[in-house]
Amino acid sequence: MARRTGRRPGNPGTREAILDAARAAFADRGFDAASIRAIAAAAGVDPALVHHYFGSKDQLFLAAMEAPVDPRELLPGVLAGDPDAIGQRLVRTFLTVWDSPASAAGVALLRSAVSNEWTARLLREFVVTQVLRRVLDHLDVDPAELPLRGSLVATQLIGLAMMRYVIRLEPVASTAPETLVATVGPTVQRYLTAPLPALRDGAA
Amino acid sequence: MARRTGRRPGNPGTREAILDAARAAFADRGFDAASIRAIAAAAGVDPALVHHYFGSKDQLFLAAMEAPVDPRELLPGVLAGDPDAIGQRLVRTFLTVWDSPASAAGVALLRSAVSNEWTARLLREFVVTQVLRRVLDHLDVDPAELPLRGSLVATQLIGLAMMRYVIRLEPVASTAPETLVATVGPTVQRYLTAPLPALRDGAA
DNA sequence: GTCTATATGCAGATAGAC
DNA sequence: GTCTATCTGCATATAGAC
Numbered sequence A, B: 001m002a003r004r005t006g007r008r009p010g011n012p013g014t015r016e017a018i019l020d021a022a023r024a025a026f027a028d029r030g031f032d033a034a035s036i037r038a039i040a041a042a043a044g045v046d047p048a049l050v051h052h053y054f055g056s057k058d059q060l061f062l063a064a065m066e067a068p069v070d071p072r073e074l075l076p077g078v079l080a081g082d083p084d085a086i087g088q089r090l091v092r093t094f095l096t097v098w099d100s101p102a103s104a105a106g107v108a109l110l111r112s113a114v115s116n117e118w119t120a121r122l123l124r125e126f127v128v129t130q131v132l133r134r135v136l137d138h139l140d141v142d143p144a145e146l147p148l149r150g151s152l153v154a155t156q157l158i159g160l161a162m163m164r165y166v167i168r169l170e171p172v173a174s175t176a177p178e179t180l181v182a183t184v185g186p187t188v189q190r191y192l193t194a195p196l197p198a199l200r201d202g203a204a
Numbered sequence C: 001g002t003c004t005a006t007a008t009g010c011a012g013a014t015a016g017a018c
Numbered sequence D: 001g002t003c004t005a006t007c008t009g010c011a012t013a014t015a016g017a018c
Helices: A014-033 A036-043 A047-054 A057-065 A071-079 A083-098 A103-115 A117-136 A143-166 A177-193 B014-033 B036-043 B047-054 B057-065 B071-079 B083-098 B103-115 B117-136 B143-166 B177-193
Strands: none
Touching: A014 A036, A014 A047, A014 A057, A014 A103, A014 B014, A014 B103, A036 A047, A036 A057, A047 A057, A057 A103, A057 A117, A071 A083, A071 A117, A083 A103, A083 A143, A083 A177, A103 A117, A103 A143, A103 B014, A103 B103, A117 A143, A143 A177, A143 B143, A143 B177, A177 B143, A177 B177, B014 B036, B014 B047, B014 B057, B014 B103, B036 B047, B036 B057, B047 B057, B057 B103, B057 B117, B071 B083, B071 B117, B083 B103, B083 B143, B083 B177, B103 B117, B103 B143, B117 B143, B143 B177
C-alpha cells in the first residue's frame, strides 16, 4: 500500500502541501490571479479543504508568507564589519535569500503588492520596519536624512528584485551574485552613507 | 442643450473617452484586474461599445498604450552635452515624463507586466529596444559590457518608478525631482560608464 | 477530514434589435 | 452607432452528506 508523492490519503502533510502549492501559485501569478482551485489541484486536494484549513484566501496568503526568512537573523551579519562595505554585504545577503527557495514568498509578495493594496501594505511594512529601519539605526548619519536614504535603497533593491526575479530581464536575471554585489553594492552604500547635499526638501 | 462632461449623447469623443478610461483603469488596477465593464462605466458607455471599437481587451490595452511618449523625441536631449552627466539628464527626463499625465500609460504597463506575461514582454521590449539600446549606442564603452550596463540601469529606473508611482513609498513618492536627479543620477551614470571589472561572467 | 453540490457574482465576448 | 440579452466560463465561499 505504497503512497505516491502527489496524493495524500490521510491528513499527514496536507496542510503543508497546500502551503507549498499556495506559495508557488502566489509567486507565479500574484495574489489576485492565483486561484484557490488551482492551488488545491496542485496540492492534490479538494478546493473545499483549503477553506477548511485556512478559512479565506487572505488568510491562506498570510500563512504562506509566514516564516520564510527572519531579517533579525540576517542583519547582524550585514551590520558587522567594515562600515564602508555595508552596501555590498546588504546586497550579498539580499541575493542569497532571493536566490534560495525562500524567494517564492518574496516574489509572491512583490507580484501581489503591485495589484493589491493590502498586500502592498504588507510589503511596505516589511521593507520599512523589518529591514530598512534596522539597518539605518546603525548608521552614523543625520537622522533627518534617514527616510530618504531608506527609500533610495528600496528603489534599488526592489528594482533589482523586480528585474531579476519577476520581469526576468536578461542578463541581470542570470548574472552571478558577486557581479551584482560589486556593481550595485556601491550604489546602496552611497545611498546609506554618502553626503546628500540636496536633501532637505525631500521629506514627505 | 449643453452637454455635461461625463456623458456622450452622440459619437463625438466616445472613442477617446474609452481610451482615457482604459488608461486610468489599467494604471489603477493592472491589465488583468481592470474590467471592460468598469472601463465602459467610467467612460459612460455600454460595455458592448468597447468591443465594437476595439475588438478585444488586448487590443484595447495596446491602443491605450500608444503614443503617450516617443523616446526618439526625448533622447537627443539626454545624449547631448557633458557625457559625465548623461545619468542625471536621463533621470531628469525620466521623472519629467513620469510626473506628467503621460505617466498613466507607464504605470499601467508596469502594473500589468508584473502579473501578465505578454504585457511583461511589451515592457521588456520598450525598455530594451526603445530606450536602453539608444542610450547605450552612444557610449564609448566595451560593447560586451552593454547588456549588463543596460540591465543595471533598468533595475534602478524601474525600481524608482515602482516605488514612486506604483507602491508609493514615502518619502520617495513625494520627493522633489531635482533631489532624485542629484541622488540617483550618479548611480545611473556609474552603471553606464564606470569601469566594471567583475563583469565578464555576467552574460546570460 | 474529505468531498459533492450549490449559491452568488463577475469576467470577456457575441448576436441581433433599433 | 448604440444597447439589450445572453452564452460560457471561472472565481470565492458555504452547507451539508459521508
